[in-house]
Amino acid sequence: METEVFDYFSALYSNADLTAPFDRAAALLRAGELVAFPTETVYGLGANALDPAAVTKIYQAKGRPSDNPLIVHIANETMAEDLAEIPPLAKELMAAFWPGPLTLVLPAKPCLPRVTTGGLSTVGLRMPAHSAAIRLIEAAGLPIAAPSANLSGRPSPTSAGHVLHDMRGKIPLIIDGGEAAAGLESTVLDLTSAVPAILRPGVITAADLVEFIPGLTEETRLPHGGVARAPGMKYRHYAPKARVVLCDQTDIYPTYKAAWRQFAAQGNSHPKIAVLATLNGLTGLAEAENCFLLGENLPQVAQNLFTALRWTDEINADLVLAERFPETGLGIAIMNRLNKAAANEPKPPTDKQGEQHD
Ligand code: TXA
Ligand code: MG
Numbered sequence: 001m002e003t004e005v006f007d008y009f010s011a012l013y014s015n016a017d018l019t020a021p022f023d024r025a026a027a028l029l030r031a032g033e034l035v036a037f038p039t040e041t042v043y044g045l046g047a048n049a050l051d052p053a054a055v056t057k058i059y060q061a062k063g064r065p066s067d068n069p070l071i072v073h074i075a076n077e078t079m080a081e082d083l084a085e086i087p088p089l090a091k092e093l094m095a096a097f098w099p100g101p102l103t104l105v106l107p108a109k110p111c112l113p114r115v116t117t118g119g120l121s122t123v124g125l126r127m128p129a130h131s132a133a134i135r136l137i138e139a140a141g142l143p144i145a146a147p148s149a150n151l152s153g154r155p156s157p158t159s160a161g162h163v164l165h166d167m168r169g170k171i172p173l174i175i176d177g178g179e180a181a182a183g184l185e186s187t188v189l190d191l192t193s194a195v196p197a198i199l200r201p202g203v204i205t206a207a208d209l210v211e212f213i214p215g216l217t218e219e220t221r222l223p224h225g226g227v228a229r230a231p232g233m234k235y236r237h238y239a240p241k242a243r244v245v246l247c248d249q250t251d252i253y254p255t256y257k258a259a260w261r262q263f264a265a266q267g268n269s270h271p272k273i274a275v276l277a278t279l280n281g282l283t284g285l286a287e288a289e290n291c292f293l294l295g296e297n298l299p300q301v302a303q304n305l306f307t308a309l310r311w312t313d314e315i316n317a318d319l320v321l322a323e324r325f326p327e328t329g330l331g332i333a334i335m336n337r338l339n340k341a342a343a344n345e346p347k348p349p350t351d352k353q354g355e356q357h358d
Contacts, residue, residue: 003168005160008132008177026139028172034061036149036163037136038177039128041101041186042156043163044073044146052113055145061170064152069118070145071103071126075137083109083143084123090191092212099129101186101203116145122192132177148185155238155306158183162310183303184333201333203302218332237340240309242317244342246324252277253284259319274317276308281323290315298330305334309341
């Protein structure tokens with residue numbers, strides 16, 4: 001299959017007709033095909049959420065286990081009401097954070113096929129803050145089930161190029177909406193448990209939500225005693241081919257030198273040691289090859305992180321050294337992804353859903 005890439009912003013800024021391309025994308029979705037599209041977090045791999053055969057194609061294209069639920073993307077609150085029971089707290093959160101990077105897990109209505117919810121009786125709903133995504137949902141007139149548009153286990157795609165790399169030949173259309181603004185996937189908040197819990201940290205933090213949910217932290221415990229988790233928060237995920245080692249900012253340079261000596265002792269006199277860090281973290285490495293500047297603040301680090309992880313594969317790195325960040329605010333979501341890339345996260349004792357890929 002030929003994969004077409006539609007350049008949304010070029011069309012938008014040249015005042016070209018947008019109706020025809022979005023009608024075509026909508027027709028593909030209605031015909032049960034997959035369309036990748038931009039959101040403010042990462043790119044999604046979309047299918048008609050109400051069509052089990054179409055949704056099955058998502059799992060096949062990604063190589064993802066079929067019991068890992070998909071987020072359903074909607075363009076307005078009426079669509080949300082058609083798909084899920086909306087308690088008053090959810091209404092408040094929707095008013096405050098939608099469109100935006102917050103997925104709400106709610107009781108699903110029977111119209112949603114179980115393949116979409118990974119067999120669960122709940123559904124994760126999200127209204128993305130990207131005009132191309134909203135246009136697509138509105139043109140199709142359908143809720144769109146969409147996981148991140150990466151091959152399972154790979155870093156989520158933050159550009160159309162990333163999607164093309166993973167999905168070329170597997171899907172008919174990618175809508176190119178530029179670099180994803182946030183760069184990390186949405187915060188997943190479970191409103192179906194007795195105590196609301198963040199299943200996946202993201203750009204919207206517990207500190208942002210606590211005004212609506214007193215006492216909420218990223219570490220809110222579930223009644224069964226385990227740390228709250230989305231089924232898809234896999235053990236080793238976002239993982240580049242090379243080993244990833246996390247270093248405190250001031251340890252990067254000494255670790256780099258030690259690693260270099262170790263490779264040399266093993267007969268590799270010119271190892272490719274990729275360093276992913278802020279400007280301060282790169283201190284001492286001005287002459288070093290294969291450094292990737294993640295940015296100067298946490299939002300920039302979040303935006304660039306997956307591009308950086310993918311780049312380490314492109315250069316065939318022998319080892320990846322990545323800066324460790326303080327686990328507060330956005331640093332929590334960044335470290336969640338980095339720990340998975342480094343496979344540092346201990347297996348939780350009570351992960352009832354098993355270990356699966358996003
Ligand atoms: O930002 C995002 O959320 C992106 C864009 C495309 O919207 N989507 C995304 O989807 O990251 P995905 O499938 O890669 O990750 C969805 C996460 C998984 O960890 C999944 O287990 C969890 O959300 N999830 C979805 N529905 C759920 C449910 N009903 N209960 C618990 N967790 C759920
Ligand atoms: Mg994913």
